[in-house]
Amino acid sequence: MSNYSRQNNTILKIVEAHPHINIKEISDKAKFKIPTISLATIYRNLDKLESHQKIQRIHINREFVLYEKNKGPHHHFICTKCNTISDLYDPQINVCTSCLSGQHDFTINHINMNIFGTCKKCSQTLSN
């Protein structure tokens, strides 16, 4: 296996094994396997994996970007107390986007919705 595909494979395996992983965690885990790997190489591999639709990038905000294995279109619930992220698959959201598309004369290619709030665990802690 070439050096390049080894790096690419290592990064893909890390993202697959850890849903919603950030760049810091990816880099720590990649360096554990390939001590000489640079951050630039990691970013380059992530871009490549994303363009081949092997992984998805989730922009929570400018500083907070996460990666996950491509699982098709879905959305995210984000707890603002503990930063837990969970996947949301809801066909109703897709229905409502198709009518939005018609009402606003805008062709929607892709929607990535981040819904912020408090998770069950944190709301239980709050009310106790």
Ligand SMILES: [Zn+2]
């Ligand atoms: Zn929480």
Ligand SMILES: [Zn+2]
């Ligand atoms: Zn997700």
